[in-house]
Amino acid sequence: MSDDHELVGRVATVTVPIRPGKPGEVVLSVRGGTEAFAAWADEAITKGQKVVVVDQTGARSVQVTTL
């Protein structure tokens, strides 16, 4: 995984609401396009909110928190 593809610290938009313990979905700008990632958070985050990626837990999974 190259550095230019580092996701942590990037700002994403929630497209599927996130509930605590259950994944939602965020969209990130990656590699010149946008890609959807499963996102977990400690709190419930509604659709459309801006979140920041704090950790990448898998190839397609990130941990996010509200701004």
Add this chain to the structure above:
Amino acid sequence: MLFWHVPAPNEALLISGSKRRGQGGPEFRIVTGHGCFVLPIKQKWRVLSLSLREAEIVEDVITKQGIRLKVRAVTVFKVGDDPASIANAARRFLAEQTQIESLVGRIFAGHLRSIIGGLTVEEIISDRDRVAQEIKDGCHTEMEKLGLVVDGLAIQEVEDTTGYINNLAAPHSAAVASQARIAAAKADEEATQREQEAAALKAQYIRDASISQAGYSAEVDRAKAEAAQAGPLAQAQASQNVIEQQTLLAQRQAELAAQKLEAEVRRPADAEAYKQRTLAEAARDTVKMNTEAEVYRKVQLATADRDSNKLSVEAESLRRRQMAEADADAIKASAEGNAQAAKSLADGEAYKVRQLAQADSDSITVRAASLASGNQELIAAKQLVDNLPEIVAAASSAIGSSNLTVLNGGEGLNQLVAQVVAQGLSVYHSLRQSVAAPAAKNGATHAAQEDGNAEAVAV
């Protein structure tokens, strides 16, 4: 270009054969977006498509409420673009790329059951977010292991074997149907109302138009009739004018004839008649004048005769009447004279006695008075004046007692009376003088004198 390979934008070039350093990375090179040199024989290259793929799933599932549904869904997925996903997918599907769809479909069918099991029918129908959440929750981890990304799950058809959805929709559909019927009824009512109103208006317009047509046709008929009458009327008027003019002409001719007759016949006749009448009147007047003159003359003569006769008769009758009156007067006067004479004689007698008594009393009174006052003249005068009527009466009685014959009628009698009066007056004067001359005389002589005078007059 024999050893230089370039992948398409939707492809990943996987090169194996070379020894790779570094740890944690895959044991083959993954090249995307640009070309690379592949050593022949030593290296081997394959292409993995990163395109979108779809898998159709038909599955009997049970919802959260325990309702059995037959769901037909389509899932859309692709190989993830990141190297980890490409490595995972390559390891699993590189040789069986054409079978990915069926493989994933079968895998996904189990996930679908769990996804639907966490949802209600209403959420499946209406809540996309909930569906997406369940998809993520149900299959993300497994798909990540396969190096796949689920872009979407489209539930194309839900077959409801228990009729739950229909029942769910029934009230709404009934309400909608009711509303539809109400709306249809209202629309029908409104349309009918409008139609009837339009029909009423139409009938009204037709009526108005008929009335107007009737009025206009009546006007036209009237005008036509007037036009038809106009010809004969004008002709009649023209004839009337002609007749009037002819009448006028006849009147003028008649007047002319009358004027002619007047001038030629009547005026000469009148003149002739006037002439003859004037002549006749003149003749008649002449005769009349002559006759009247004759009559007048005769009347005058007769009048003169009659007047002369009348005058002579009247003179005769007057003479005879006067003679009769004279006789009657004479007889009457003699009778009256006799009566007066008798009366005077009686009166004279009575008077004489009374005067004697009076004279005695007076003489006594006068003597007493003269003795008292001495104003005998005045007393005497007064006594004379008081006794004058009796004196005269005595004289007249003396006349009456005498058989006097008056020769010259009434006139002679009057003279006689006047003389008697004149004598009385003269007696009075003489008495006054005699009284005035002797201042003192006695009443006896005075009374005797007076009696003597009265007797003298009576003789």
